[in-house]
Amino acid sequence: MTHISALERSWRILIATSTGDCGGLIQELPRYGHQVATVDTGRMAMKLSDRADLLLLDPDLTDFDGFAVCRSIRERHALPIIVITDRTSELDCVLGLRSGADDYLTRPFGIRELMARIESVMRRACPDPLVEAPSVTRCGSLRIDDMAREVTLYGRPIVLTRKEFDLLSLLSRRPGVVVPRQQILSEVWDGSWSQHTVDTHVSSLRAKLGSSDWIVAVRGIGFKLMPSAEISA
Structure with a gap:
């Protein structure tokens, strides 16, 4: 790390x-x-x-x-x-x-x-951060612990469903890099659900994180996780 x-x-x-x-x-x-x-x-x-x-x-x-x-x-x-x-x-x-x-x-x-x-x-x-477990990933103020399956934002816990966590964890592995929809479907849903399922879970994650800036859609390709860039009202 x-x-x-x-x-x-x-x-x-x-x-x-x-x-x-x-x-x-x-x-x-x-x-x-x-x-x-x-x-x-x-x-x-x-x-x-x-x-x-x-x-x-x-x-x-x-x-x-x-x-x-x-x-x-x-x-x-x-x-x-x-x-x-x-x-x-x-x-x-x-x-x-x-x-x-x-x-x-x-x-x-x-x-x-x-x-x-x-x-x-x-x-x-x-x-x-070296004192943290290798399972912990940080993206700005967002902290994701894969081992404990826990997410905190600004130090506050964010409650996610199992699939929401799996999706966020996948995006957090390479912050700022686009993850294709097909890869998301394959790794999170074993390729057994529609692309609409991805959109629904992305929308839910954005709501729980309090800003759409965290997960950015790249049209025709997929999604990427980005640290929120602004302090806004």
Whole structure:
């Protein structure tokens, strides 16, 4: 199995700030291979937090105090959070960390310092995949355990039927590569069902994964599994 460390993965980073000065991050973070989305309210940060791998949080938001947003998100799941702020006092730093933030970074800061902080936080949050069983396959935030026949997305279990699991497992063996319909029918259904059966199960899988972006149809050929490319409302 190919070793991909936490530092080499592509993260989906949500930036929550109302100051309008995060343009540099929007330009720089993708150069390191990361996907970036921005919001300017605490409400949207909380709404989209379960679709991100990391949150960069400015406590000075237009609707809610950022530390309250941090506490609210932390109550629901363990999303890594780095506070980025102009607040330099020790008290603010303590409040931020006690609210559940994993790190606290004050402006001005350079992109290399930010990347070092991100790498440190994500290394703690995402253990090295080498410790996982060989039966485990990852595709973005999607984790498929063939031995246990379990699927999780953003850390949450996804309940699949036997054939839905078999189909997803087949597609996950070569993410981004088209699997022909005939191969799917042969390996999942022993060639005994119609192509309409494949379409029905693909539709069901898309619904359970919450987005049609996970399974892409290639007209006249088959289907391929792709990591979801965007953090969207």
